Amino acid sequence: MKILITGSKGFIGKNLVAELYNIKEGKVKHKGLLSAISILEFGRNTDPELLDVYCKEADFVFHLAGVNRPKEQSEFMEENYGFTSKILSLLKKHNNTCPVMISSSIQAELDNPYGKSKKAGEDLLINYSKETGAKVLIYRFPNVFGKWCKPNYNSAVATFCHNIAHGLPIQVNDSNVVLTLVYIDDVIQELVNALVDETNQQGSYCKVAVEHSIKLGEIVALIESFKESRSSLQVPNLSEALTKKLYSTYLSYLPEDQFSYPLKMNADDRGSFTEFLKSSDRGQVSINISKPGITKGNHWHHTKNEKFLVVSGKGAIRFRRVDEPSEVIEYIVSGEKLEVLDIPVGYTHNIENMGDTDMVTVMWVNEIFDPERPDTYFDKV
Structure with a gap:
C-alpha cells in the first residue's frame, strides 16, 4: 500500500508520517493495516516532478498541504485551491481513483480569505468524487494541538505553551472565548483508521471522534499551573483527558536547557x-x-x-x-x-x-x- 502525504513536514504531516513509520517498522500494530506500506512524502522542498509519479502510484492520498499565514492574501487561493486542483488533475491523468483525504477547517463556513480557499478546495474534491467515483474524505478540523505544532503561527495552544515555558508574555483578548480542540494523537488515530475504511463520517464531512471544548482563559490557567508545578511539585489532575493532553503538549515546548529542575x-x-x-x-x-x-x-x-x-x-x-x-x-x-x-x-x-x-x-x-x-x-x- 503506497500512501501519499502532502504537507509531510507540517504539523499534522510530521505526526502522521511518524506513526505510519511506527506501523511500517512493526513498532505499532493496527487492526487491518499491515506493515507492508510505503510512505510517499511530499513537502515544499520535494522535487516537484515527483508529485506526478506519486499520484500515479498512490493507493491513498492524505492531502495535508496548505497555507494559513501567507504574505499575500492571494496565496490562500493559489495554495489551498490551486494545489488541490493540481493533485486531482494528476490523479485523473493516471486514472487513479484511490481515496483522497483533504485537511480542511471549520473556517470553511466563514466568509474570510482562508475560509473561502478551504471551501473551494472542498468543492473541488466533491465534484472530483462525482466525476470519477473516487472516495473522498473531507475533515473540517477545529483547533488542533499537540507536539511539533509551530508556536506564534496559527495555534493558540502552541503559542501559550511555548511562551509560558520560555517566560515570554502572552496576549488574551477575551478569556471567555470557547475553543473546540482536537489533540494530535486523536487526529492521527482517525487518519490511520481511514486507511482501513473506519472513519467517523457525519454527513458530507468527517470528524475526529474526540473533541474538547474549553474557555481560552482556562487553557492559560492550566498551562501556567503546569509551569508552577515545578516549584509546587503538584502533579496536574491527569484523570481529566484534556488536562493530560495539554500537559503532554506543554512539556514538548520546554527549552532544551531546562528539562531538569532542582528539588529542595x-x-x-x-x-x-x-x-x-x-x-x-x-x-x-x-x-x-x-x-x-x-x-x-x-x-x-x-x-x-x-x-x-x-x-x-x-x-x-x-x-x-x-x-x-x-x-x-x-x-x-x-x-x-x-x-x-x-x-x-x-x-x-x-x-x-x-x-x-x-x-x-x-x-x-x-x-x-x-x-x-x-x-x-x-x-x-
Missing part, C-alpha cells in the same frame, strides 16, 4: 529527605536517604498511610502495634530485591540502615503533608 533536599548528618511529587488526590512521593547506622521514624499515624521501597542499600523496617502490648515485627529490605512495604495505621515504625553505604528509600504517603494536621505521633518502636 532537607539534609543533616543522618542523611536527607526530599519531596518529589505531590497530588491532591494521590498523595506525595519523597526520597529518603539514610546514612549507615542511622534509624529514622519512630512514629505512627491515625489515617496517614505509607509505602516504602528501598532501591539502594540494605536495612530493616520495624513495626509495633501501639494500642496493645505486642512484639516488634521486622522486615529486612534491600535494593537487591525490590519489594514494597505497606505501613499500616496504628503501628509505630522506623527504618534503619544496616549497611555500609547510604540507603535510598522511595516513600509514598496517601496525603500531602499538612503542618496544621500532621497526623504523626512519636513513639519509639
Whole structure:
C-alpha cells in the first residue's frame, strides 16, 4: 500500500508520517493495516516532478498541504485551491481513483480569505468524487494541538505553551472565548483508521471522534499551573483527558536547557529527605536517604498511610502495634530485591540502615503533608 502525504513536514504531516513509520517498522500494530506500506512524502522542498509519479502510484492520498499565514492574501487561493486542483488533475491523468483525504477547517463556513480557499478546495474534491467515483474524505478540523505544532503561527495552544515555558508574555483578548480542540494523537488515530475504511463520517464531512471544548482563559490557567508545578511539585489532575493532553503538549515546548529542575533536599548528618511529587488526590512521593547506622521514624499515624521501597542499600523496617502490648515485627529490605512495604495505621515504625553505604528509600504517603494536621505521633518502636 503506497500512501501519499502532502504537507509531510507540517504539523499534522510530521505526526502522521511518524506513526505510519511506527506501523511500517512493526513498532505499532493496527487492526487491518499491515506493515507492508510505503510512505510517499511530499513537502515544499520535494522535487516537484515527483508529485506526478506519486499520484500515479498512490493507493491513498492524505492531502495535508496548505497555507494559513501567507504574505499575500492571494496565496490562500493559489495554495489551498490551486494545489488541490493540481493533485486531482494528476490523479485523473493516471486514472487513479484511490481515496483522497483533504485537511480542511471549520473556517470553511466563514466568509474570510482562508475560509473561502478551504471551501473551494472542498468543492473541488466533491465534484472530483462525482466525476470519477473516487472516495473522498473531507475533515473540517477545529483547533488542533499537540507536539511539533509551530508556536506564534496559527495555534493558540502552541503559542501559550511555548511562551509560558520560555517566560515570554502572552496576549488574551477575551478569556471567555470557547475553543473546540482536537489533540494530535486523536487526529492521527482517525487518519490511520481511514486507511482501513473506519472513519467517523457525519454527513458530507468527517470528524475526529474526540473533541474538547474549553474557555481560552482556562487553557492559560492550566498551562501556567503546569509551569508552577515545578516549584509546587503538584502533579496536574491527569484523570481529566484534556488536562493530560495539554500537559503532554506543554512539556514538548520546554527549552532544551531546562528539562531538569532542582528539588529542595532537607539534609543533616543522618542523611536527607526530599519531596518529589505531590497530588491532591494521590498523595506525595519523597526520597529518603539514610546514612549507615542511622534509624529514622519512630512514629505512627491515625489515617496517614505509607509505602516504602528501598532501591539502594540494605536495612530493616520495624513495626509495633501501639494500642496493645505486642512484639516488634521486622522486615529486612534491600535494593537487591525490590519489594514494597505497606505501613499500616496504628503501628509505630522506623527504618534503619544496616549497611555500609547510604540507603535510598522511595516513600509514598496517601496525603500531602499538612503542618496544621500532621497526623504523626512519636513513639519509639
